[in-house]
Amino acid sequence: MFTGIITAVGRIAAVHDLGSSLTHGKRLTIECAPDYLADVGLGDSIALNGACMTVTSLNAAAGSFTIDISAESLSKTTGLSRAGAINLEKALRAGDRLGGHIVSGHVDGIGHVSHFAQVGESWELRIQAPVSLARYLAYKGSITVNGVSLTVNRVSDNASGCEISINLIPHTLEHTALGSLQPGHGVNLEIDTVARYVERMLGAGINPEKALT
Numbered sequence: 726m727f728t729g730i731i732t733a734v735g736r737i738a739a740v741h742d743l744g745s746s747l748t749h750g751k752r753l754t755i756e757c758a759p760d761y762l763a764d765v766g767l768g769d770s771i772a773l774n775g776a777c778m779t780v781t782s783l784n785a786a787a788g789s790f791t792i793d794i795s796a797e798s799l800s801k802t803t804g805l806s807r808a809g810a811i812n813l814e815k816a817l818r819a820g821d822r823l824g825g826h827i828v829s830g831h832v833d834g835i836g837h838v839s840h841f842a843q844v845g846e847s848w849e850l851r852i853q854a855p856v857s858l859a860r861y862l863a864y865k866g867s868i869t870v871n872g873v874s875l876t877v878n879r880v881s882d883n884a885s886g887c888e889i890s891i892n893l894i895p896h897t898l899e900h901t902a903l904g905s906l907q908p909g910h911g912v913n914l915e916i917d918t919v920a921r922y923v924e925r926m927l928g929a930g931i932n933p934e935k936a937l938t
Contacts, residue, residue: 726817727772729825729867729874731901733761733813735773740806743793750795751806752781757813759788770816770830774902775872775913776802777816777830802832803911804871810902812872825874826867832913834858836870838906839888848893850903852912859887860924861916869915873901 735757743749755773762785765771769780771792778792799806816830817823836858840851852870854862859882862868866877868889875897879890898904906912 727777727814727828727830727872728817728821728823729814729828729869729872731812731814731873733757734900734902735761735811735813737805737808737811738789740808748796750793750799752791752793753805754789754791755811755813756789759786761813762788762790765790765815772812772814772816772828772830772872774802774804774812775828775830775869775915776805776832801835802913803835804913810905812902814872826869827918828869828872828874828915829918831915833861833916834914835911836914838908838910838912841906841908844892846895848898850891850893850906851888852891852914853883853888854886854914856886858914858916861920862887862889863920866920867917869913871901871903871912873897873903 735755737753738756739754741752743752762783765780765783767780767783770777771780778794780790781793782791794805834855834857836852836854839853842849862877862880864877864880868875868877875891877889878892881888893903
């Protein structure tokens with residue numbers, strides 16, 4: 726489990742095929758600051774751009790680790806098959822501060838940046854979300870974008886799903902890899918866990934207020 730508060734920006738330094746067919750996955754070598762891995766062990770979970778992955782080898786002194794990602798995971802995510810900057814978050818420990826919102830590290834869908842421009846001291850990020858996720862997105866609700874916990878400022882429904890608008894403060898741009906986004910780029914989206922359960926209850930004809938009392 727995660728919180729959507731990025732703890733480091735790493736870099737996919739190398740991508741190796743685990744086989745010769747499309748059914749094979751890839752092995753990623755991730756580089757980061759050496760001290761970031763001081764409390765990490767083999768088998769630990771680290772979210773890469775919002776996707777929970779398992780550490781398969783580790784060289785803490787050199788500041789690098791590897792993960793194996795399946796073809797299935799590659800087909801359901803974006804940005805994990807090529808070199809470049811990547812958001813990292815270690816799994817939440819019992820007793821840790823929940824600074825963002827509850828994040829599972831399971832990508833629900835891929836959105837696409839439709840607009841990214843500075844507005845005053847901040848930046849407005851607009852993302853076109855697919856139809857399958859539109860019903861889970863609401864004004865002032867939470868959304869995870871490439872592993873970052875963010876608040877939705879506006880929702881505009883359209884034939885392709887919906888476009889959400891998000892405000893990014895300078896601190897977020899300085900401490901995540903979101904600053905490199907450009908219109909057309911794909912992003913990993915995870916919907917809010919609470920929204921998922923509310924939608925399920927409504928679909929089953931259950932009154933959410935009574936279910937929660």
